[in-house]
Amino acid sequence: MPVIEQTISPFNGLRRKPLPGLLPMVVLLALSGCATRPINPPITQADPAAGYRFATRQVHLKDRDNLVILAFSGGGTRAAAFSYGVLEFLRHTEITRSNGEKIRLLDAVGLITGVSGGSFTALAYGLYGDKLFADYEQRFLKRDVQGTLIARSFNPAYWPKLWSPHWGRSELAENYYDEILFNGATYADLDRGDGPLILASATDLATGARLVFDQDLFDPICSNVDAVPLSRAAAASSAVPVVLSPVTLDNYGGTCNYTAPAWLKLLSGPEGPPQTASRAQRDLDERLALGDGDQRPYLHLVDGGVSDNLGMRSVLDILELMESLHAIGVPTQLDKVRRVVVFVVNSVTEHQTDWEKMDRPPGTIVQLSQASSVPIEHYSYESVELLKDRAVRWRSLRRLRQSEAFADNTDPALAAELNSPDAEIYVIDVSFAALKDEAESRYLKELPTSFALPAEAVDRLRAAAGTIIMASPEFQRLLKDTGATIVPGPSGAAAEPK
Numbered sequence: 001m002p003v004i005e006q007t008i009s010p011f012n013g014l015r016r017k018p019l020p021g022l023l024p025m026v027v028l029l030a031l032s033g034c035a036t037r038p039i040n041p042p043i044t045q046a047d048p049a050a051g052y053r054f055a056t057r058q059v060h061l062k063d064r065d066n067l068v069i070l071a072f073s074g075g076g077t078r079a080a081a082f083s084y085g086v087l088e089f090l091r092h093t094e095i096t097r098s099n100g101e102k103i104r105l106l107d108a109v110g111l112i113t114g115v116s117g118g119s120f121t122a123l124a125y126g127l128y129g130d131k132l133f134a135d136y137e138q139r140f141l142k143r144d145v146q147g148t149l150i151a152r153s154f155n156p157a158y159w160p161k162l163w164s165p166h167w168g169r170s171e172l173a174e175n176y177y178d179e180i181l182f183n184g185a186t187y188a189d190l191d192r193g194d195g196p197l198i199l200a201s202a203t204d205l206a207t208g209a210r211l212v213f214d215q216d217l218f219d220p221i222c223s224n225v226d227a228v229p230l231s232r233a234a235a236a237s238s239a240v241p242v243v244l245s246p247v248t249l250d251n252y253g254g255t256c257n258y259t260a261p262a263w264l265k266l267l268s269g270p271e272g273p274p275q276t277a278s279r280a281q282r283d284l285d286e287r288l289a290l291g292d293g294d295q296r297p298y299l300h301l302v303d304g305g306v307s308d309n310l311g312m313r314s315v316l317d318i319l320e321l322m323e324s325l326h327a328i329g330v331p332t333q334l335d336k337v338r339r340v341v342v343f344v345v346n347s348v349t350e351h352q353t354d355w356e357k358m359d360r361p362p363g364t365i366v367q368l369s370q371a372s373s374v375p376i377e378h379y380s381y382e383s384v385e386l387l388k389d390r391a392v393r394w395r396s397l398r399r400l401r402q403s404e405a406f407a408d409n410t411d412p413a414l415a416a417e418l419n420s421p422d423a424e425i426y427v428i429d430v431s432f433a434a435l436k437d438e439a440e441s442r443y444l445k446e447l448p449t450s451f452a453l454p455a456e457a458v459d460r461l462r463a464a465a466g467t468i469i470m471a472s473p474e475f476q477r478l479l480k481d482t483g484a485t486i487v488p489g490p491s492g493a494a495a496e497p498k
Helices: 020-034 054-060 076-091 117-141 145-153 156-162 169-182 187-192 230-237 262-267 275-291 312-327 364-402 412-417 438-445 455-471 473-482
Strands: 066-072 093-096 102-104 109-115 197-204 210-212 247-250 298-302 339-346 424-431
Touching: 054 109, 066 076, 066 117, 066 312, 076 093, 076 109, 076 117, 076 339, 076 455, 109 117, 109 312, 117 169, 117 187, 117 197, 117 230, 145 156, 145 169, 156 169, 169 230, 169 247, 187 230, 197 230, 197 312, 210 312, 230 247, 262 275, 262 312, 312 339, 312 364, 339 364, 339 473, 364 424, 424 455, 424 473, 438 455
Parallel strands: 066 109, 066 339, 109 197, 339 424
Antiparallel strands: 093 102, 197 210, 197 298, 247 298
16 A cells, blocks of 8 residues: 655745746646546446356366466565565466366466455556566565655655646645556456456445455446546555545446346345355445446445455355355356365464553554554454355355265255365465464565565565465465476566565
């Protein structure tokens, strides 16, 4: 999350009759109202079988045996570099498919969720694929992004736009992100590609709901996500409240004949949807609420970390829906998947305090920061635990179905109770807390949340990702179950645990 100072007006204290030398500045100020934000275009007909969404991206999966999911958390450049280190490591890991073919674990990735800083790495990989490894460090990670944005906010050339009520600090940031990283690319470029589904998320300022940049979200607002620049999605996902201005979307809901997904009727009964579909139902309800464009013509988005700092809600919603549909006999994308591997890439910070030793409380700013961050981190912990609980439940139900005690079962009700996807879930915790080197763990935890880090910090974050994964018991279990190997890459052998 970047830290950008609020723009200070250069026009404070001007005299009623400005000096001739100031006339150009006054003219610029008068013209500033012409600055406008990018407008997401409307659609006239929603088509659930088209557009950039989970269902349509399944044709691009390179590995039908294993579904690898990456959840990239927020945290500015710290998160972007740590996530990039995970991509580098997966690039050097080979797994064996059921037909004996070896593929990189990176090629088995079917879904990447990204929040705030993590969204930059996710979107950039979705756009460039392996080309990202050539210059991502120089283009973004080791660039003083924050310093440039601050400098531009004080540059008179940008003041006319910044004075406009329709163009703010997030648009300033968006333009710079596009200049250095995305080069005019939109979601149409992701849609045409064959890479994994990239779900960058932001937060609806009015409701606190999580809003994901995909066509499933854009259908209710009757708009086309393909026309949205990737830089705008990244700006929305990292729009820290107050520090950066909200990113605004136009809502045309109610003008494109949008209807709720067909699965909703399948799961709806006299008693409502099953418990396993409760999250999916809530997510859909939040999307359906966007369908009244007359009452909510504009959506103002802020940092995705406010509603989901780990990017885990999308993962949980998808798995929950697949499980619920599987239970009622509806074919799903998970029916033939043997393994679901989720890398939870968490770059949370941890700063030591001595408040408990003081007889007075900390200052107002510190209180506000702590009041917002603590609930977010607790929610992040619960999200990971929910995924682990699902993994244990699926494994237990599968063992019961395969047991001798169940072999002669003729009770359909009991069979229904024990029904679940056959896939094994691996939850791999990639967090600083999992690093065995306590000194290195403390160093990484204390890195600031900004878009400017020393080159050394970026390199240590990248290296730590591989070290943590290699030391993970869940990852070692995955290696054993798949017969995977770690292969040397262009930069040498993969990291070994410390």
